[in-house]
Amino acid sequence: MNQKVDSELLLRLKEGDINAYDAIFLKYFKLLCLNAYFFLKDEQEAKDLVQVFFMEIWEKKLYMKLEGEIRGYLYRSVQNRCLNKLRQLESVQQKSELYTVFxxxxxxxxxxxxxxxxxxxxxxxxxxxxxxxxxxxxxxxxxxxxxxxxxxxxxxxxxxxxxxxxxxxxxxxxxxxxxxxx
The missing domain is CATH 1.10.10.10 (Winged helix-like DNA-binding domain superfamily/Winged helix DNA-binding domain)
Known part of the structure; x- marks a missing residue:
């Protein structure tokens, strides 16, 4: 049933129904924040990352490329963004350490x-x-x-x-x- 609801929401979203976007946001936002928190260990960073992700879905119309079950896509995308963020933080830390050499x-x-x-x-x-x-x-x-x-x-x-x-x-x-x- 859940997959059917997601596919219906996605179809409505592709047809321009902003309420479908809101429904997807409300359905997955907290779960995705929890998923992001698992990686980032910072509640506000997790919320910011997920919110930016949803903004990009809307602004770049990423939903147009999706079909059927979107839960996996959402989780994997947030996970990848978290890993990229952690790599970025590690890079900043390494640069900071190099600074101490000077x-x-x-x-x-x-x-x-x-x-x-x-x-x-x-x-x-x-x-x-x-x-x-x-x-x-x-x-x-x-x-x-x-x-x-x-x-x-x-x-x-x-x-x-x-x-x-x-x-x-x-x-x-x-x-x-x-x-x-x-």
Whole structure:
């Protein structure tokens, strides 16, 4: 019976019945929030993620591609969004940890001396243009590797190589000039 109700709601939604959308939202919102909470462990994040998902279903007319049973699609979509969110948070954490490498072991909460920023700017200036650009796009502008590759017109592997060598060069520069920085 439940599948029949979902397929009827979906058919009505495709015909432009906004009440069918509301019915689907009311039927699945709390369940999907619970599903998202299982992954995110944050009630508000879970609700926000599910709400954005439902907005995209409506705005992008994703419902037009669906047939019959929609429960599986809704659960899998929310699960995938949660996993993507967790990967994004992990990436931010890794970038934060890299930042501490430049902080030479000092606590991040303490204000950084202006010389650190000048030194980092000077070190970045010593890098070849593509390495500097890759570091700025990924670490200073918080972009993904694919976005950096698109902006730079190179492959993702080239971006990764520029980042790896560039960070190594920055560490060497900072270690070599430690005495001058403090």
């Amino acid at each position: 902080n030479a072991g000092e606590s991040v909460e303490e204000p950084l001396p202006e010389t650190i920023f000048q030194s980092l700017d000077e070190a970045l200036g010593q890098l070849p243009a593509q390495r500097r650009e890759a570091i700025q796009i990924v670490y200073l502008h918080n972009k993904k590797y694919q976005e950096a590759a698109d902006v730079m017109g190179i492959s993702i592997n080239s971006v990764k190589t520029h980042l790896k060598i560039g960070l190594k060069n920055l560490r060497e520069y900072i270690n070599k000039n430690k005495n001058r920085l403090t």
